[in-house]
Amino acid sequence: MSAEVQESAAGQGARARGEGKDVILQLEGLSVSYGNIAAVQNLSMTVYAGEIVTLIGSNGAGKSTTLRTISGLLRPKSGDVVYEGKKINGIPGHDVVKLGISQSPEGRKIFQRMTVSENLDLGAYTRKDTAKIAEDRENVLELFPRLRERINQKAGTMSGGEQQMLAVARALLGDPRLLLLDEPSMGLAPVLVDVIFETIEKIRSQGVTVLLVEQNALAALEIADYAYVLESGRLNLEGEAAKLLDDPSVTAAYLGGH
Numbered sequence: 001m002s003a004e005v006q007e008s009a010a011g012q013g014a015r016a017r018g019e020g021k022d023v024i025l026q027l028e029g030l031s032v033s034y035g036n037i038a039a040v041q042n043l044s045m046t047v048y049a050g051e052i053v054t055l056i057g058s059n060g061a062g063k064s065t066t067l068r069t070i071s072g073l074l075r076p077k078s079g080d081v082v083y084e085g086k087k088i089n090g091i092p093g094h095d096v097v098k099l100g101i102s103q104s105p106e107g108r109k110i111f112q113r114m115t116v117s118e119n120l121d122l123g124a125y126t127r128k129d130t131a132k133i134a135e136d137r138e139n140v141l142e143l144f145p146r147l148r149e150r151i152n153q154k155a156g157t158m159s160g161g162e163q164q165m166l167a168v169a170r171a172l173l174g175d176p177r178l179l180l181l182d183e184p185s186m187g188l189a190p191v192l193v194d195v196i197f198e199t200i201e202k203i204r205s206q207g208v209t210v211l212l213v214e215q216n217a218l219a220a221l222e223i224a225d226y227a228y229v230l231e232s233g234r235l236n237l238e239g240e241a242a243k244l245l246d247d248p249s250v251t252a253a254y255l256g257g258h
Helices: 003-010 012-018 063-070 093-099 116-123 130-143 145-149 160-172 190-205 217-223 241-246 248-254
Strands: 023-034 037-048 052-056 078-083 101-104 178-182 209-213 226-231 234-240
Touching: 012 037, 023 063, 023 209, 037 052, 037 063, 037 078, 037 209, 037 226, 037 234, 052 063, 052 190, 052 217, 063 078, 063 101, 063 178, 063 209, 093 101, 101 160, 116 160, 130 145, 130 160, 130 190, 145 160, 160 178, 160 190, 190 209, 190 217, 217 241, 226 241, 234 241
Parallel strands: 052 209, 052 226, 101 178, 178 209
Antiparallel strands: 023 037, 023 078, 226 234
């Protein structure tokens, strides 16, 4: 990594980035273990409202573990998850959803024997605002017209790309202020990867903050405002996504020389 990128990440870029924005999420010295195996070690990061922030790194770097901890599915060994100024450590996952955090998990994990419509209904299971649910449902069907065409189809009979659309749409039915996306492009054809990433930008334009975990680092950096790079559970690098994308040393290390 060049000294210029280090300076951008640690100094001037970070200050300009946060100017005039509210912090929606902070991780403060977060460490997470599976038994004796340290999956995430002393991770600190900040997500500002209205951003797309990406968390990139190789397999086993701790990216999905980080999202699962934010979602309340895992408890940290130490450190804090702070959402909108309040610590949410130890809050059960279904209550985290009520706070305004939804996750589209790695591997989609849709309910395959249920219809598209039933899957969407389950995305709103914590909500009581019937009129707003109907409005949000219509909104996600506009975002993903393919789902409208498949609305009464069993989810497990759809293509991988359609199932990924459904996973994201289901998460959006939770009415999140912060959307966690875990490997949304995994296993998809390039044309569908483009559709998914274009949709992520549309979601942000509608006022939802996005924290994106993605192995396709090139695609993630192209749409993100800011990026954190994990290596073996530790933060190795951070900076403005556009600057990391253009830095030759970062390209060689994380983007396969593209």
